[in-house]
Amino acid sequence: MRKNGPDMEIALDVPRLRAVPSNPAPPAPVPDPSDAELLARVAERDQAAFEMLYGRYVRPVFGLALRRLGDRGHAEDAVQEAFAAVWRSASTYRPERGAAGGWLYTVARNAIVDRLRRNGPAAGAELPELASSEAGPAQQAEESDTAWHVHRALEELQPREREVIELAYWSGLSQSEVADYLGLPLGTVKTRTRSGLAKLASVLEGELL
Amino acid sequence: MNREPSFDELVGGETSGEEREQLRRVHELLLEAGPPPELTAKLRKAPGSEPGVARMQRRRVVKRRGLLLLAAALSIVVVFAAGYAVSNSRHAGTSSAIGVTKTLQLTGTRQAPHAHATLAVLKPQAGNWPMTLNVTGLPTLPPHAYYYVYLVRDGKPWAPCGAFRVASSSQALTLTLNAPYKLRKSDTWVVTRPTHRGEPGTTVMRPVSA
Numbered sequence: 001m002r003k004n005g006p007d008m009e010i011a012l013d014v015p016r017l018r019a020v021p022s023n024p025a026p027p028a029p030v031p032d033p034s035d036a037e038l039l040a041r042v043a044e045r046d047q048a049a050f051e052m053l054y055g056r057y058v059r060p061v062f063g064l065a066l067r068r069l070g071d072r073g074h075a076e077d078a079v080q081e082a083f084a085a086v087w088r089s090a091s092t093y094r095p096e097r098g099a100a101g102g103w104l105y106t107v108a109r110n111a112i113v114d115r116l117r118r119n120g121p122a123a124g125a126e127l128p129e130l131a132s133s134e135a136g137p138a139q140q141a142e143e144s145d146t147a148w149h150v151h152r153a154l155e156e157l158q159p160r161e162r163e164v165i166e167l168a169y170w171s172g173l174s175q176s177e178v179a180d181y182l183g184l185p186l187g188t189v190k191t192r193t194r195s196g197l198a199k200l201a202s203v204l205e206g207e208l209l
Numbered sequence: 210m211n212r213e214p215s216f217d218e219l220v221g222g223e224t225s226g227e228e229r230e231q232l233r234r235v236h237e238l239l240l241e242a243g244p245p246p247e248l249t250a251k252l253r254k255a256p257g258s259e260p261g262v263a264r265m266q267r268r269r270v271v272k273r274r275g276l277l278l279l280a281a282a283l284s285i286v287v288v289f290a291a292g293y294a295v296s297n298s299r300h301a302g303t304s305s306a307i308g309v310t311k312t313l314q315l316t317g318t319r320q321a322p323h324a325h326a327t328l329a330v331l332k333p334q335a336g337n338w339p340m341t342l343n344v345t346g347l348p349t350l351p352p353h354a355y356y357y358v359y360l361v362r363d364g365k366p367w368a369p370c371g372a373f374r375v376a377s378s379s380q381a382l383t384l385t386l387n388a389p390y391k392l393r394k395s396d397t398w399v400v401t402r403p404t405h406r407g408e409p410g411t412t413v414m415r416p417v418s419a
Contacts, residue, residue: 054255059245150242170244182394193219201231
């Protein structure tokens with residue numbers, strides 16, 4: 001019996017089955033976008049890119065602001081001003097003039113200096129009458145620069161690597177105590193610490209190493 | 210004073226030569242940089258939308274007066290935390306050295322519906338984990354009755370970390386507490402109104418995420 005027209009059309013619409021491999025290869029991991037790519041997207045008002053950039057830089061910017069301003073409230077304001085400036089002026093970033101991290105550092109530093117001017121000279125800015133053992137402005141700037149790079153590099157680690165590094169360096173716990181605290185085998189903590197340090201070395205190569 | 214991490218303990222003997230020297234340099238940079246700051250609640254999240262960024266700036270101007278008042282309260286918290294940080298950190302004197310290991314937001318149960326609190330667990334010192342509790346909105350209790358801050362482990366109140374009283378439910382309190390125990394990452398805390406026999410009693414505040 002001959003099929004009528006619509007039936008034939010239906011038959012033609014049915015997709016043909018194709019043989020698929022029994023173990024399809026997993027999709028290749030998509031690399032995280034670079035800072036420069038994120039800035040370009042922020043310039044086009046991409047909120048998701050802004051949030052990603054914020055996640056990468058908020059702690060280094062806050063750390064820088066705290067070091068320069070010495071006050072948590074003012075530092076918070078400076079961070080917000082810095083990221084508002086990033087949102088406003090992302091389109092002015094030119095990759096050929098330098099790395100995006102450097103551009104963000106400049107934006108953050110300007111916001112902090114503006115905040116410093118608005119608040120008047122900090123108590124510590126007055127010239128001491130006696131010789132002080134504290135670091136001078138040049139050394140302070142160098143320390144801030146180091147902290148900026150190191151804190152930024154920490155954001156590149158996997159959270160589980162960052163966690164063991166932060167506990168190992170700044171909690172006062174031994175590796176065994178870190179393992180107890182996290183409920184992990186000691187070997188796992190040691191492996192994560194070593195891989196975290198190696199990744200930091202890779203990120204900081206060319207910047208501070 | 211806290212121990213400084215040992216490079217040899219952290220890295221072990223599995224690396225050598227140039228690679229080991231590079232790791233040692235990273236180790237020195239970490240010590241030089243000091244800890245990254247703990248983000249405040251305000252900074253934990255990026256502004257949610259484009260108008261949000263613009264609004265952020267407008268709000269900042271309006272909030273300036275309020276912030277001056279808040280600064281006084283904030284400075285109390287900073288002073289408490291800085292006290293611990295000074296003895297803990299080789300970078301004492303900078304606010305970024307204030308080491309907060311964990312921050313917990315607590316909210317009131319039906320017994321204290323208007324209560325809110327922030328519990329900050331600071332860096333440990335000789336087996337003690339100092340904590341600051343900033344709490345508001347808890348009802349006042351009868352004379353000789355106290356609130357307890359209880360460490361919760363495996364879902365149950367496990368050990369007390371200090372008691373306190375509330376003179377006025379509208380007044381914010383900043384308290385210093387301590388957990389002299391071997392803490393685990395999964396540990397959490399609640400505020401309870403204990404029974405007269407000192408048992409944990411009724412939970413009046415619990416973590417927001419719980």
